[in-house]
Amino acid sequence: MLNEHFPITISEDEVLSERDLLKKHEAGLFMNDVKSVRWLIVHCSASREDRDYTVEQMLRDHKARGFRTIGYHFYIRRNGEVTQHRHLLEVGAHCRPYNRCSIGICYEGGLSADGKPKDTRTKEQRYQLQQLLVKLHRLFPGALVRGHSEMPGATPKACPCFNAAEYQWIESIV
Numbered sequence: 228m229l230n231e232h233f234p235i236t237i238s239e240d241e242v243l244s245e246r247d248l249l250k251k252h253e254a255g256l257f258m259n260d261v262k263s264v265r266w267l268i269v270h271c272s273a274s275r276e277d278r279d280y281t282v283e284q285m286l287r288d289h290k291a292r293g294f295r296t297i298g299y300h301f302y303i304r305r306n307g308e309v310t311q312h313r314h315l316l317e318v319g320a321h322c323r324p325y326n327r328c329s330i331g332i333c334y335e336g337g338l339s340a341d342g343k344p345k346d347t348r349t350k351e352q353r354y355q356l357q358q359l360l361v362k363l364h365r366l367f368p369g370a371l372v373r374g375h376s377e378m379p380g381a382t383p384k385a386c387p388c389f390n391a392a393e394y395q396w397i398e399s400i401v
């Protein structure tokens with residue numbers, strides 16, 4: 228028998244009590260299985276094409292909205308730098324009510340210098356986004372590639388500011 232007393236810290240997880248452990252499980256921080264991922268949802272950060280929107284700024288903004296961390300699984304900066312913010316099967320916070328069955332990928336930009344919706348993807352972002360979607364398709368072959376604004380019942384405006392149908396060929400790679 229483990230002779231430890233609560234709170235028990237395992238890795239970065241602090242478990243306050245057995246009840247707390249069950250609560251975390253019920254909160255469903257993770258999806259059930261690989262088949263849970265039915266959509267790969269593309270977003271933009273809705274930041275201006277001539278401005279930086281760093282990981283740190285995004286983290287601050289998402290925490291201000293009450294998220295534990297950045298809501299997207301992946302973020303692609305204008306220079307093509309890709310960062311991961313959620314585990315693959317971790318439930319994200321990017322597209323209600325689809326967070327339990329999707330992976331969220333966001334590129335930096337989506338607005339012109341004067342603040343209007345615009346496809347601002349750089350060559351580097353296009354390349355990295357395609358690479359990432361192809362890899363995710365290998366892991367989740369049944370998942371469909373969609374832009375945020377295409378998701379029925381979602382409440383975005385123009386996000387991701389381009390037609391994600393350009394990536395639909397990825398769905399049929401075998």
Ligand SMILES: [Zn+2]
Nearest residue numbers: 270271375386
């Ligand atoms: Zn979005």
